[in-house]
Amino acid sequence: MNSFGRIFRVQIFGESHGQVVGVLIDGCPAGIPISLENFQEDLMRRRGGLQKGTTPRAEEDVPLLKTGVFAGKTTGAPLTILFENKNTRSADYEKIREIPRPGHADFVAHQKFGGHEDYRGGGHFSGRLTACLVAAGVLAKQLVGSVKISATLKEVGGEVSIDKGIEKAIANQDSVGGIIECVVKGLPIGLGEPFFDSVESLLAHAVFSIPAVRGIEFGTGFAAARMFGSEHNDSIVASDGTTATNHAGGVVGGLTNGNELTFRIAIKPTSSTPQQQKSLNTTTGEQAIFEVKGRHDLCIALRVPVVVEAVTAMVLADLLMLEQKISRVNH
Amino acid sequence: MNSFGRIFRVQIFGESHGQVVGVLIDGCPAGIPISLENFQEDLMRRRGGLQKGTTPRAEEDVPLLKTGVFAGKTTGAPLTILFENKNTRSADYEKIREIPRPGHADFVAHQKFGGHEDYRGGGHFSGRLTACLVAAGVLAKQLVGSVKISATLKEVGGEVSIDKGIEKAIANQDSVGGIIECVVKGLPIGLGEPFFDSVESLLAHAVFSIPAVRGIEFGTGFAAARMFGSEHNDSIVASDGTTATNHAGGVVGGLTNGNELTFRIAIKPTSSTPQQQKSLNTTTGEQAIFEVKGRHDLCIALRVPVVVEAVTAMVLADLLMLEQKISRVNH
């Protein structure tokens, strides 16, 4: 299922080297002002070709607002945004039919879809579709209003200095991963439901839809497993729920507790490393040594924070609408 | 929303000190043999009163098969299992109305439900409801057949020797957390969908519905963020998709790749530590020092592995039915 959300519902579609990628948003309130400028900053943050370590592929990334917008505002009807794929060089990818790239979906997609998948540039599995997530996130951020979501890169290639991490990747001619932290301020108490729709469940669900994510932890996370209860518990110190510490990362019993919501995400090193790699030639059945020739990022983690913000905003917009904190019509 | 799954749908209900807790399973194929014996082993693994460090509360935990079973087999109609609450001492919990326990849902539930929540023993937020997850898991395990799911405790209180970790807790009269690893063998290639229904998304969603879970990582997980791409990539070495290493933990592009599915989970220390704690007296508005008097585990992590197996089995049963690997009728 390529859709997410119960009230603010997002569905993404398209292929890396097809005509378009896009996003369809259903359940967006009417009357939200929307313009191309809204999208620019976040799409730029996601975009390649701008930072050391990111891919030179530079789609124009102009969001085409196809439906659901009228006179500069959302109408309440389904909203469609397309991105045209202009800068596609499919020839780079012909070989992956034969030699599936490690770390990519080439092999599994081929098995699942019986060889009918669009294999060019990863097809529907491509990171290109995160542009659609970012676009949905722009709208979701507008909806959540005074709730502020900020994801930042905390570590690259094991280095807390991001520059150093990138230089390491360049020096080694190898790809690296990173750690992203996301902090959300201004949330009301009580978002989420016990058990299956805990805030952690919904956020983790959304975050693992981003390619290359390998782990998520809330608040103190894995380190909590090594603490005593008396250390880990956050004492409530005020009637608005403020706690003295925030080991819980703003979530207790699956519900937001009014403190800052914090979580951290692990991003694996880009699978398309410049290094020579081994895989199976599925035609000959023999091991093959090959180099990935496409345009790729040394550190995809550089581009992911804005995507994390986007899916976080989607989850929160949905929950805030469910809890009736966001009106169905913005007058 | 207290329900989960698209085809094999599980919903849990009930309160710690109410009449019952229970689970309703819709979409289960007809003809699956089911008997009380099936449940015994897993419910015993979850049950308190048996291990050092676990609570002396000993519900009988007899699953009452109320609907959906006939002549010893599932009928295809919704299946209901109840557990009666016999051993409840509500008086222990009266005080939490006034002084919400840190780390528990007391405060947030009160805010969310306007004071109408059943506050006794955590009410609907109680870990008691994990008995229902385990019961659903027993059925799900039967469904997934030759797929073998095994979750084990790898670390307690920072110690790889579990006994040592428990002794540390007892010695310090404080609660401790732990790390659980789950390994799944025998999965076909291609379970999951790109993006929002990636296998990681679904498993993380389910796993975070278990109280006390603070993090999840797949395969190499957070450590992957510090590896080079050339190290992390798993080379495909055989036409069945077998890889030389398994840093990916059996998932690529959101789909199972036929290798062992592996993930690790962080469990926080039990919030109800024997130590004195601080919280707010919501009546007086002053800080209060208090001790939790109920029966509680020093290390809830001891009881969680079977719950992790249960929700994993639920996710996989759903995906295997969706991919038509499990028949709708078991003849």
Add this chain to the structure above:
Amino acid sequence: MNSFGRIFRVQIFGESHGQVVGVLIDGCPAGIPISLENFQEDLMRRRGGLQKGTTPRAEEDVPLLKTGVFAGKTTGAPLTILFENKNTRSADYEKIREIPRPGHADFVAHQKFGGHEDYRGGGHFSGRLTACLVAAGVLAKQLVGSVKISATLKEVGGEVSIDKGIEKAIANQDSVGGIIECVVKGLPIGLGEPFFDSVESLLAHAVFSIPAVRGIEFGTGFAAARMFGSEHNDSIVASDGTTATNHAGGVVGGLTNGNELTFRIAIKPTSSTPQQQKSLNTTTGEQAIFEVKGRHDLCIALRVPVVVEAVTAMVLADLLMLEQKISRVNH
């Protein structure tokens, strides 16, 4: 799928001659007063043994509130209501394994569930489960507050005098059907969504979940197909949307228009007629002549109006919550 609703979600379960039938309601706001008395009137309206033409089976129909209620109010957690089956005479139904009753689910259930279905008294397909719908409806009616839903029997056995219709059935020793009209007053404008979640779609979906319903029409309904547009169109005469006529039955473009919502439903004659009938003996493969011996209604339509009200209230409660006209917490 035995569940319905997006926010106010209802799931029914159980079998006619099993231990219980029941209903699980998730998403109900907290703080709604609830007591056994609330249920009595509607359950009595549905109950057999009271009117000419209805079955002598008289379950006590006492709703057991198992979860989700505390101190006389809903808690916001899932609410479970069970009805015990006391007065079951399974022996009556043994024969249907061999000779499936026409008009009943015996044959199709056997095929669908591979012979594993609970066949006693129709099992899960029994009209007994409408008690669960009525119970959910009682709660839904409380939620929708000043919105008034009234379903009445307009015709029995082709007679507008209901008594006359029943007498006809008794005189002929045959079962009869009927027509039910439902009118809803006090709805706001704009419930429903264009296309797939039109109010008509949702109501028809819910109404066809009631056994024996064979048709539904809104407003002028089938007769509209024989009118001219100039006759059928309802002129708007006031700024609150009041129309001069109400051929549309209160729905335009799939949305409520603020006028009375009206629809009519056709109920087939009870399948279990006292007359001799033919069917196939599935063991011998020969035609068999048989009489249904169980306790049955000559006119099931007598008992259906309250069920129609119930499912209508469920749909409207869901839509009113979605449109934020019902608060998540009733203070």
Add this chain to the structure above:
Amino acid sequence: MNSFGRIFRVQIFGESHGQVVGVLIDGCPAGIPISLENFQEDLMRRRGGLQKGTTPRAEEDVPLLKTGVFAGKTTGAPLTILFENKNTRSADYEKIREIPRPGHADFVAHQKFGGHEDYRGGGHFSGRLTACLVAAGVLAKQLVGSVKISATLKEVGGEVSIDKGIEKAIANQDSVGGIIECVVKGLPIGLGEPFFDSVESLLAHAVFSIPAVRGIEFGTGFAAARMFGSEHNDSIVASDGTTATNHAGGVVGGLTNGNELTFRIAIKPTSSTPQQQKSLNTTTGEQAIFEVKGRHDLCIALRVPVVVEAVTAMVLADLLMLEQKISRVNH
């Protein structure tokens, strides 16, 4: 919610006078051959400008396959089809802001969406979006294979001779409605679920998403309410479930019974009649007499049968996939 289906999921979007209308299909199996020719016949059946009584608006109705198709086959990824709106004359519709047209969504949409709706030509509520349903239906029909769905017009303006009905409309310069019958052959036994997902529930839900539908009845339908049980019951005469009569219309207990599935639908007369009409001028608050000037059908029912087939195919494709009668990959 503008989406429908659990496994074969269809979402429609767009506005009558916007850039495009379109449909997004998720969950379609991979490997289904697809070409523009597939769509031509059904889109022509729906298209205006060809028959007496239909609108002269003649969009080219060329489906643009934007995503999910590769090398002439479905890929298993979400499939997007767009129709560009070329022939739009928005000026015709400016006045409806002031004087909402009776029978149209103008007034209710304005209320629901706070005046932010795209009002041109009915915007998102336009019958133009049924082109999207037809496109989804084309794909669904391919999926259901040997199951044959046929909807035909049985009555127009109260006349069983369709020509006569249309002539009546032209002679009276007024719009007329009609009755459509749909017959499905080749269905297996057991599609549907008891209660909320009965086949009638799902089909009625889908059919009422088509604008202008006012009623639906299965098998003998409303006439069943006037029959005796002994007349209405269909005797099973063969071990494959064949019945001597088919009053049930192929559905018993909410499940298909292997006989022909039949239902009838009432279509109201086109709201945009050429006659002078009354409505409210919402600016002046006075009654206004006006004529609808746009291009409209005298009998929209002429164009609806193919749309009925489409939504029926969608429902059945979904159910057949759920029952594992359609494979996830078409090799």
